[in-house]
Amino acid sequence: MATTLPDTSLSLLERVADPGVLRTLPADRLPHLADEIRRFLVAKVCARGGHLGPNLGMVELTLALHRVFESPRDALVFDIGHQAYVHKLLTGRQKGFDTLRQPGGLSGYPSRAESVHDLVENSHASTALSYADGLAEARALAGESDRSVVAVIGDGALGGGMAFEALNNLGAAPERPVIVVVNDNGRSYAPTTGALAKHLSVLKYGGGAEACRNVFTDLGFTYFGPVDGHNTREVESVLCRARAMKRPVVVHVMTVKGKGHRPSETDPSDCLHAVGAIAPDTGRPVAKASGPSWTSEFGHALAEAAAAHPKVVAVTAGMLLPTGLGPMKERFPERVFDVGIAEQHAVTSAAGLATGGPHPLVAIYATFLNRAFDQVVMDVALHRLPVTFVLDRAGITGPDGPSHHGMWDLGLLSMVPGLRLAAPRDTTRLRLLLDEAVAWSEGPTVLRIPKSSAGTPIEAVASMDGVDVLYRGKGRPLDVLLVPVGPLAQPALEAAHVLQTEHGIGCTVADPRWVLPVNPALESLAARHRLVVSVEDGVVTGGVGTALAQWCQDRGVTTPVHALGLPRAFLAHGSRPELLTQAGLDAPGLVRAVLNATAHRDAGPAVPLPAQGSAR
Ligand SMILES: Cc1ncc(C[n+]2csc(CCOP(=O)(O)OP(=O)(O)O)c2C)c(N)n1
Numbered sequence: 001m002a003t004t005l006p007d008t009s010l011s012l013l014e015r016v017a018d019p020g021v022l023r024t025l026p027a028d029r030l031p032h033l034a035d036e037i038r039r040f041l042v043a044k045v046c047a048r049g050g051h052l053g054p055n056l057g058m059v060e061l062t063l064a065l066h067r068v069f070e071s072p073r074d075a076l077v078f079d080i081g082h083q084a085y086v087h088k089l090l091t092g093r094q095k096g097f098d099t100l101r102q103p104g105g106l107s108g109y110p111s112r113a114e115s116v117h118d119l120v121e122n123s124h125a126s127t128a129l130s131y132a133d134g135l136a137e138a139r140a141l142a143g144e145s146d147r148s149v150v151a152v153i154g155d156g157a158l159g160g161g162m163a164f165e166a167l168n169n170l171g172a173a174p175e176r177p178v179i180v181v182v183n184d185n186g187r188s189y190a191p192t193t194g195a196l197a198k199h200l201s202v203l204k205y206g207g208g209a210e211a212c213r214n215v216f217t218d219l220g221f222t223y224f225g226p227v228d229g230h231n232t233r234e235v236e237s238v239l240c241r242a243r244a245m246k247r248p249v250v251v252h253v254m255t256v257k258g259k260g261h262r263p264s265e266t267d268p269s270d271c272l273h274a275v276g277a278i279a280p281d282t283g284r285p286v287a288k289a290s291g292p293s294w295t296s297e298f299g300h301a302l303a304e305a306a307a308a309h310p311k312v313v314a315v316t317a318g319m320l321l322p323t324g325l326g327p328m329k330e331r332f333p334e335r336v337f338d339v340g341i342a343e344q345h346a347v348t349s350a351a352g353l354a355t356g357g358p359h360p361l362v363a364i365y366a367t368f369l370n371r372a373f374d375q376v377v378m379d380v381a382l383h384r385l386p387v388t389f390v391l392d393r394a395g396i397t398g399p400d401g402p403s404h405h406g407m408w409d410l411g412l413l414s415m416v417p418g419l420r421l422a423a424p425r426d427t428t429r430l431r432l433l434l435d436e437a438v439a440w441s442e443g444p445t446v447l448r449i450p451k452s453s454a455g456t457p458i459e460a461v462a463s464m465d466g467v468d469v470l471y472r473g474k475g476r477p478l479d480v481l482l483v484p485v486g487p488l489a490q491p492a493l494e495a496a497h498v499l500q501t502e503h504g505i506g507c508t509v510a511d512p513r514w515v516l517p518v519n520p521a522l523e524s525l526a527a528r529h530r531l532v533v534s535v536e537d538g539v540v541t542g543g544v545g546t547a548l549a550q551w552c553q554d555r556g557v558t559t560p561v562h563a564l565g566l567p568r569a570f571l572a573h574g575s576r577p578e579l580l581t582q583a584g585l586d587a588p589g590l591v592r593a594v595l596n597a598t599a600h601r602d603a604g605p606a607v608p609l610p611a612q613g614s615a616r
């Protein structure tokens with residue numbers, strides 16, 4: 001490992017090729033290095049997108065971490081990991097930084113495949129302290145307690161339940177010298193909320209442990225703080241003291257989200273937390289959006305639904321604006337509850353709300369509902385409570401990679417008794433289904449929407465008991481029944497057209513809208529076709545297609561069901577369209593799948609569909 005500064009023709013940052021070199025840098029060069037890193041981050045992230053605000057706040061803190069601790073011998077665990085860009089720059093990934101979050105490029109989060117310095121790839125919040133506790137236990141068992149374990153967690157993530165569970169264990173183990181660095185910038189997306197945020201603020205302004213109650217010392221930690229997180233030497237000195245304690249320590253570091261970049265520092269909604277390509281001087285998006293997003297369409301629809309249904313209230317887990325609750329918050333502020341990054345609490349408090357009379361709507365990213373699955377099953381569904389979940393970012397999301405794709409909800413929720421799940425194919429159906437969901441009082445309902453622009457309405461040509469027939473092939477219309485879930489209706493229609501015109505295969509495209517449990521009307525439709533092909537933007541294992549196959553099998557419908565969806569795999573980051581294409585879920589992929597499935601099948605005589613009903 002290099003330990004001296006190489007070629008002076010390079011910039012200082014380029015010369016800091018690895019943490020060993022950084023540790024030899026004279027302290028008086030650190031401000032210059034920090035400045036170079038900030039300029040590098042602004043240039044690169046503004047050009048291609050990423051987490052700008054969080055990483056600008058982490059520059060000096062990360063420099064200090066890598067100067068005091070010797071990664072990878074010492075462990076640095078970043079919570080969520082969206083704030084680990086500086087860590088990446090200091091561990092040999094400056095050259096590849098232009099590929100950040102690009103297909104085949106650097107991940108936007110730590111990645112074990114990229115570096116021995118990276119430990120936690122999961123971007124779900126509040127896990128770092130638990131990882132650290134386990135790692136410290138492993139070090140103790142190996143007789144290596146002299147190898148430091150450091151968890152870096154934001155003040156937002158610190159409010160998550162797992163973090164408290166870990167604090168409870170870490171504080172009770174004086175022999176396990178875990179160092180918890182709280183990066184307190186006063187924000188999650190929005191300013192942090194709740195009693196913990198208030199307590200951190202008292203510690204921040206109340207003069208540290210000496211002057212007031214301190215939850216960390218009460219739990220058994222040594223507390224150092226508040227520390228100026230933009231003074232590398234001060235942070236270094238405190239981290240050295242923390243390491244020397246050889247016991248559980250909390251280091252409370254004060255930083256500014258977006259530090260050094262005025263558009264980030266002053267952005268009212270989220271300090272340019274996560275951006276696409278933006279103009280560096282204004283922070284405004286470079287490209288014009290291709291149309292309203294599903295999220296914004298949902299937000300407006302919800303405000304209207306809330307006006308029509310006074311019992312409707314909304315719950316968010318620290319992501320009010322990203323889940324589209326802005327319009328409802330504006331119109332009905334007293335009916336919107338933000339519980340912080342606490343999905344399990346969000347779901348069960350919604351169960352409490354429903355028990356007390358309101359109809360709660362929990363707005364949450366599909367991937368983050370994983371964390372509250374037990375709460376959905378046991379606190380909501382077991383009691384048949386009328387809670388509506390709107391899962392944003394359902395299906396492939398794209399640049400945030402494997403722990404952000406919302407690909408598990410269909411498989412998980414297909415098992416929940418009494419739960420009904422709808423997937424709107426367009427915003428017209430979104431409004432209709434949202435109204436149906438908030439009017440349903442017999443148990444939980446779920447709507448799932450993707451991370452994409454909302455597209456144009458797709459009208460039905462017929463309707464049968466809640467199933468919208470979107471396309472009826474000519475000639476032999478009963479070869480294939482295509483059952484797309486939600487917005488995949490569009491590629492399904494394109495595929496049906498190609499199959500008809502280029503291959504003479506007649507397809508019916510049917511959208512059940514409520515996709516779980518299986519709509520019984522699909523049974524008679526399936527019986528009238530030679531093959532059923534379901535298409536879902538979710539893991540195919542246990543999803544809608546397998547539920548439909550099971551339904552047909554249980555009722556003696558012998559039409560084979562070919563379920564298309566995402567593989568039971570962790571999918572790398574990329575662009576949503578590209579990843580859907582790779583999964584074969586675009587029109588050409590569907591055509592190929594149908595041709596392969598029908599290649600050996602005898603296409604017998606067609607049986608006419610029942611007379612057309614009214615389209616919705
Ligand atoms: C379980 C979970 N819920 C929500 C999110 C979305 N999310 C990503 S970063 C973030 C804010 C984190 O705030 P903080 O921990 O204070 O870090 P900062 O961005 O301020 O550095 C949220 C809510 C997540 N990653 N994981």
Ligand SMILES: CC(=O)[C@@H](O)[C@H](O)COP(=O)(O)O
Pocket residue numbers: 080082123273274322393397400451
């Ligand atoms: C790290 C994290 O969980 C979020 O910041 C996420 O990157 C945001 O995703 P969207 O851009 O889809 O809102």
Ligand SMILES: [Mg+2]
Pocket residue numbers: 154155156183184185186187188
């Ligand atoms: Mg924060």
